[in-house]
Amino acid sequence: MGGNNMGLENKSFRKFTDEVCSQVKCAEMHEDIKEELNCHLQELEEEYIAQGSTCEEASKLAVAHMGDSEKIGFDLNKIYQRRPDYKTLFICSIFIAIGLLVQFSIYKNAPKIISYNDYMKMIILTILGGILGVVVYFLDYRKLEKYSWQLFIAATILIGLIIFFGKYVNGNRNIIFLGTAFDLSTIASVLYIISLCGLITKVYHSKYGILKLLLMICFSGYSILLTNQEVSFVIYCVLIVGLLMYSGIPKKLILLMLALGTFSICTFIFSATYRFHRFISIFIFARKGDMNMDYVVGKIQLLLSNSKFIGNGISKEVISTTPLINVNFIFTYIIYSFGWIVGITILIMITLLLFNLFKTSKNIKNSYGKLLFKSITLALTIQFLLPIMSNLNLISSLYISMPFIGYNGSSVIMNMVLIGLICGIYGRKNLSKSLASSSSSIVTQPE
Known part of the structure; x- marks a missing residue:
């Protein structure tokens, strides 16, 4: 994938994820949400490319396939809304x-x-x-x-x-x-x-x-x-x-x-x-x-x-x-x-x-x-x-x-x-990322 297409992909994906996160009030969740959405977008893009679409078309189709960014953000805000116990x-x-x-x-x-x-x-x-x-x-x-x-x-x-x-x-x-x-x-x-x-x-x-x-x-x-x-x-x-x-x-x-x-x-x-x-x-x-x-x-x-x-x-x-x-x-x-x-x-x-x-x-x-x-x-x-x-x-x-x-x-x-x-x-129970420099240092803990 060429540099121009990669830039186009990042721009379109970034715009979509930013729009979604603008509806999510829990700012700490934005990074996790963007990473998850990008994974879905990249998977969709690869599928469209495999079907014969160009990189530019695949990026647009992937974003369109995800649906309305405002509605997705509204639904995610319900899920990730910060509430005490x-x-x-x-x-x-x-x-x-x-x-x-x-x-x-x-x-x-x-x-x-x-x-x-x-x-x-x-x-x-x-x-x-x-x-x-x-x-x-x-x-x-x-x-x-x-x-x-x-x-x-x-x-x-x-x-x-x-x-x-x-x-x-x-x-x-x-x-x-x-x-x-x-x-x-x-x-x-x-x-x-x-x-x-x-x-x-x-x-x-x-x-x-x-x-x-x-x-x-x-x-x-x-x-x-x-x-x-x-x-x-x-x-x-x-x-x-x-x-x-x-x-x-x-x-x-x-x-x-x-x-x-x-x-x-x-x-x-x-x-x-x-x-x-x-x-x-x-x-x-x-x-x-x-x-x-x-x-x-x-x-x-x-x-x-x-x-x-x-x-x-x-x-x-x-x-x-x-x-x-x-x-x-x-x-x-x-x-x-x-x-x-x-x-x-x-x-x-x-x-x-x-x-x-x-x-x-x-x-x-x-x-x-x-x-x-x-x-x-x-x-x-x-x-x-x-x-x-x-x-x-x-x-x-x-x-x-x-x-x-x-x-x-x-x-x-x-x-x-x-x-x-x-x-x-x-x-913040849905947060998975660590802010420490070595985020992978914690051992997976048994339930």
């Missing part, structure tokens, strides 16, 4: 409303537990989290992949801030800013995972990839351990196992890396007695000899045993005598005050939320987006699971709040941003 937004909105109402009941009946300023601060942080979530939704999530190393460094900086400037608040080492304790360790854990979503297969396919990947995993794990926040470390471990499984790396190599990583981290934990005792306390019923923890465990057990199906009503005494009831043990308070019926309803809603997210992840075409979506879903799962088990006395009492419901400003902001991110991924 309304089921996820609806359930999370209910959780936020429940959290604000329950915190208000605590504020009104026990001002010493949560003051007016604390309650207003929670509302402000919730609004801020919502705004950031909306901003993240409108951003093209694929741009995150290009900044994966920067996110890894940012997570490490957060760890450094905790180590050098962190103060213990309610059992956790946090950063105090404007009178609010921010749990940067959990945020750093999630940031490490988000960064590794964009790095894991690139590093794996590079020279000495397995060794580099192992060093990155151990480095981030050690960093989190240095903050003395064992819950954040457990969250990180669960997320890294899930990420390795989702990435499509061969299972034998995953087992090898997990074995080496576990050995290295266990060596670090057992090298100091205090680290061992702090870490193992998560997996036993209560910290032996810790009178404060024994009291909390006993108090939770008492509240659960006295809980009724329709609730006991709000008790000022219970609010005043139960440590951290508005933060870490909010679910126990809900069951005792409003009944098992409300507690079970919340559990059902959490199950529906997580089931919907895991199901939705199968519809994401972009491999990086799918890996990111699944990792965030797993992060939300472990954040719900740990406080629920702790509040039901199934594991040792942990210093971790329930997402959207417990009084924890940094957790509310982080999780609302994560919800905005997965809604953004869902709204």
Whole structure:
């Protein structure tokens, strides 16, 4: 095919695809749509040439065969219209409303537990989290992949801030800013995972990839351990196992890396007695000899045993005598005050939320987006699971709040941003191309 004909072909095809895309509001889809349309046009052109048409005639006939560009664009706009996951937004909105109402009941009946300023601060942080979530939704999530190393460094900086400037608040080492304790360790854990979503297969396919990947995993794990926040470390471990499984790396190599990583981290934990005792306390019923923890465990057990199906009503005494009831043990308070019926309803809603997210992840075409979506879903799962088990006395009492419901400003902001991110991924679920320089680096992921 001569250069002039090729120019004519490109011009006519380009005009047609531009007209189609002018009707599609989701600009991120334009490149994928143009590529697909060009493939169809080229196939039609080849058929007409085989039938004896000239290149110029074949190009025109191919465009004519496709039909009205405006109608095609209108139909494609319906298909590729960017919409958030309304089921996820609806359930999370209910959780936020429940959290604000329950915190208000605590504020009104026990001002010493949560003051007016604390309650207003929670509302402000919730609004801020919502705004950031909306901003993240409108951003093209694929741009995150290009900044994966920067996110890894940012997570490490957060760890450094905790180590050098962190103060213990309610059992956790946090950063105090404007009178609010921010749990940067959990945020750093999630940031490490988000960064590794964009790095894991690139590093794996590079020279000495397995060794580099192992060093990155151990480095981030050690960093989190240095903050003395064992819950954040457990969250990180669960997320890294899930990420390795989702990435499509061969299972034998995953087992090898997990074995080496576990050995290295266990060596670090057992090298100091205090680290061992702090870490193992998560997996036993209560910290032996810790009178404060024994009291909390006993108090939770008492509240659960006295809980009724329709609730006991709000008790000022219970609010005043139960440590951290508005933060870490909010679910126990809900069951005792409003009944098992409300507690079970919340559990059902959490199950529906997580089931919907895991199901939705199968519809994401972009491999990086799918890996990111699944990792965030797993992060939300472990954040719900740990406080629920702790509040039901199934594991040792942990210093971790329930997402959207417990009084924890940094957790509310982080999780609302994560919800905005997965809604953004869902709204662009038909995108297949990567914006990273090496778009083919992600391994095809198993369903």
